[in-house]
Amino acid sequence: MRYRAEIDGIRAIAVMAVLLFHFFPAMFPLGYLGVDVFFVISGFLISSYIIKECDEGKFSYAEFYHRRIKRILPVVMLVLTVCSVLSIFIFTPSNLRDYSFSLLSSLSFTANIYFWRNGGYFGLDNSIEPLLHMWSLGVEEQFYLIFPIFMVLLLSKVKNKTYVFLTVAALCLTSFLACIYLIFKDLTAPAFFLLPARAWQFGVGILAAMYFMKNNTTHHKFVELGIIAALFLFFCIEFTQIPAGTVVSVMTALFLAKKFNTTGFLAFFFLNNHVRKIGIISFSLYLWHWPLVAFINYYVVEEHSYLVMTAGLVVTFGLSLFSYRWVEEPFRRDFSHKIVYGYLAMSIGALLALSGLVYSNQGHMVRNSPLVIALSDARRTHFYCALADYFFYQGTRACGINASADIQPSIAVLGNSHAQMYVPSLTRVFAQQQLAGVLVPLNGCLPTLDVNITSQCLNMAKINFAAVQADPNIKMVMLAMTWNDDRLVNADGSNVAEDKKLRLTTSVLSLVQELEKSGKKVLVVGPIQLPEIDIASVLSRKLKFNHVSEAEALQLLKKPRATFDHDYAVIINLLEQSLGARLLKPSDTLCDQEYCYLGNEKVVFFSDISHLSEKGTAALDPMFSKALQP
Secondary structure, eight states, X not given: OOOOHHHHHHHHHHHHHHHHHHHSTTTOTTGGGHHHHHHHHHHHHHHHHHHHHHHXXXXXXXXXXXXXXXXXXXXXXXXXXXXXXXXXXXXXXXXXXXXXXXXHHHHTTOHHHHHHHTTOSSOGGGGGOTTTTHHHHHHHHHHHHHHHHHHHXXXXXXXXXXXXXHHHHHHHHHHHHHHHHHHHTTOHHHHHHOHHHHHHHHHHHHHHHHHHHHHOOBOOHHHHHHHHHHHHHTTTOOOTTSOTTHHHHHHHHHHHTSBOOTTSTTHHHHTOHHHHHHHHTHHHHHHHHHHHHHHXXXXXXXXXXXXXXXXXXXXXHHHHHHHIXXXXXXXXXXXXXXXXXXXXXXXXXXXXXXHHHHHHTTTOOSOOOHHHHHHHHHTTOSOOOOGGGEEEETTEEEEEESOXXXXXXXXXXXXXXXXXXXXXXXXXXHHHTTOOEEEEEOTTSOSOSSEXXXXXXXXXXXXXXXXXXXXXXXXXXXXEOOSOOOOOEETTSOBOOSOHHHHHHHHHHHHHHHHHHTXXXXXXXXXXXXXXXXXXXXXXHHHHTTSXXXXXXXXXXXXXXXXXXXXXXXXXXXXXXXXXGGEEOTHHHHBOSSEEESBOSSOBOBSSSSOBOHHHXXXXXXXXXXXXXX
């Protein structure tokens, strides 16, 4: 295909947006949308190639995939190998175990699915995942596997290109509506990570390619300027009513749909050799930049200076120039098939062997102190319901707890992730007492009906409440939640003006009364002392890199009991007056008269900044066992 310099200009804009977002997030808060631009460009280029080859009667699947392999895999294997070696010496055991799983998902081009199920793109701990950015390659490779087959079949069966265009447009619209639906249902993670919700972005690129190939016209210079101005504007302004990348993607497609006006206002930028060079090495820039950011975040732990991040940006460009010159270009143009596939086979084999070694050693590849290991082992061990355990439940969704064909669920656990975190303990107690239950989750929201985090949360809480209330098999409901959220709003959307903890407490008691009206016994799990930092991740790294001493780390694992009493004694007394023994107090187990404990030198009770670890819940088994006895 004829080289279009302006595409490298768009690539340069996209990759610099991503780099600035990751190195200096406060300066460019929507820069991650540069990835959306890359999806559109991929759709444009791949469909242009396939349509041209099919029109000439010479399309070959083998040649198509060979070109993709040479273009993508050699430099990807180099980056994965470097990251893997560094991770062995830098990471704590749990981080290294997680890295090995992310490595396997990257090698199989399912990183988007892995990170969807393990924290999402904006999770607190994902800033230290060196392979997080591989999610986008997962999406692209899944597109490359499906789209050529679909497009070749479509072109062979439908000779009229107008009908082909309309078919692609209809599929684009379907994908876009699916994306909106997922976001509306508060399923933002699958909307972000999964191909069905991203396919429309490739699709608008395909539509742009079909228009370009049929019309081959040139942009008017004012229209061209308006498109690029809108592109930059929507890198800075977000409209929550539509998916974040909508306008950026459409503007990119409109720009690609016509030839660049070389006499227009933007010629100085898009025809600039330095800009083009950034676009040409954009793939290497994208691959190298995030591991550098992640390793910096991992080592420095606390907020770092602009000087450190600027140095990281400079190193990114150095590595990218090297890998483009000595890996991307030679493997793409100079080396024989035997060299290319031999290199890939050795790289993949070595990385698979390394993953197996890490797994067999449970991440213990280098020496760490027992306290670092205890902290590390607690990290991200709070409960997640497996996808296979979810089921449709009375108009919402639920997750089975000790469910089987022999035991009918009789207990519902209702609340947010702070209800979900107790499930490991409940599973053990249910098994001992021959009980079964359902977790009805509302992550990010509270179960309360008259105040909540947002108006949308109120609506979702009402749906979950109705589901539990309508189930005649549910005899007991256990409520659990965060007790310190200061974002409460009323039913009309206005902010709660009074003391938020007290207002939440009265709302919980009101919910208890509503549930009891339907004949259900209600238990409420009270507040616990939360860490001020993500101790499992942050403190383990601070200790590993000698940012704190072991004595200082142990001191940080306990908080004065007076602090907890100051924050929660009033609401605990209020709950106790109304509920009596139906109030379960984890604080009685996790605190003594002097301190509330977050862990000790052997066991850490918290997996992150607010959730109990799997081992942390074990301390609460006696509390739940006593409460659930007939």
